[in-house]
């Protein structure tokens with residue numbers, strides 16, 4: 001076969017704990033040295049990819065293909081993910097006397113959330129590696145996205161989801177032809193179920209950060225934020241944090257853009273804020289020193305399904321991002337989240353997921369605390385559309401006003 005090679009600058013993978021370099025070929029899971037996430041490392045120099053090269057590229061996350069791990073273009077399994085708009089929230093800004101508040105609307109991705117970016121990349125690499133079947137533990141959106149991209153790639157899909165997840169998530173997985181397995185509990189219980197089903201490694205397990213490529217898909221949000229804002233970065237990025245993959249990924253993208261010369265070496269990077277639900281706030285507890293780490297943390301369900309991740313494997317990388325960026329971690333109540341959804345709907349016409357409501361609620365809280373200033377450029381990263389969450393919010397969100 002005559003294969004075309006993309007211009008991917010992927011060099012190798014390295015262990016996020018000890019830095020040892022690993023070969024990027026074949027099926028990859030946690031690092032064999034430390035059982036920690038593996039990170040993709042590219043061979044980047046000022047000028048390796050010129051900004052002028054981007055101009056003619058498709059308006060999807062694949063416009064950054066040199067900085068992505070897929071080697072052969074025919075393995076790019078695409079549904080048009082990425083390049084979502086950044087909206088200026090003028091009406092909320094004037095209601096709250098803010099100078100500059102924007103929202104990147106990831107709800108417009110295929111399958112209605114930013115999980116499309118990560119799963120698009122993971123399934124593209126699964127295809128490239130000759131995998132036939134994939135399995136995922138999920139709080140909802142990741143399972144839907146994996147099922148869609150597996151359908152598009154012709155791979156078998158098994159999705160393991162908490163039983164309390166709204167029906168819309170389950171039905172959509174079934175619609176894409178995935179096998180759906182429901183589990184009593186949260187995503188950590190789904191992880192245990194996946195390990196039981198997959199003890200002989202028949203399936204490729206695409207749990208977040210247990211393979212290196214979902215992170216690479218999600219990091220494209222960082223490239224887009226810079227490019228779409230004409231290389232003027234926001235002061236603060238509000239990010240609803242579950243597994244933290246997007247937060248870590250955006251931060252990785254900023255560093256890659258510095259290495260490429262897309263951003264000046266001395267540019268001030270945004271402060272990164274991890275927003276969680278009070279019902280399940282392991283990162284907030286660790287950040288505030290209430291626990292050494294989340295290994296024993298017990299979480300409860302929240303209307304923001306994507307935030308119900310009690311023991312995120314990427315915790316050290318999340319905390320490191322908060323520290324390096326002078327950011328913080330904060331949690332909000334269920335009522336505040338739903339009020340946040342209502343306000344973004346009513347005043348800006350954006351039907352955000354409860355995770356998106358959470359970041360607006362957290363913004364107001366940090367403004368009251370003085371941590372955010374009214375003249376900061378605050379970017380809300382709305383991770384999903386509210387449409388699949390109707391079971392969770394029905395009858396509650398109007399009362400929240």
Ligand SMILES: *Cc1c(COP(=O)(O)O)cnc(C)c1O
Nearest residue numbers: 141242243244245246306383384
């Ligand atoms: C998964 C999910 C999150 C959490 O994302 P991480 O990158 O894992 O922290 C936030 N919002 C929505 C809508 C999600 O589906």
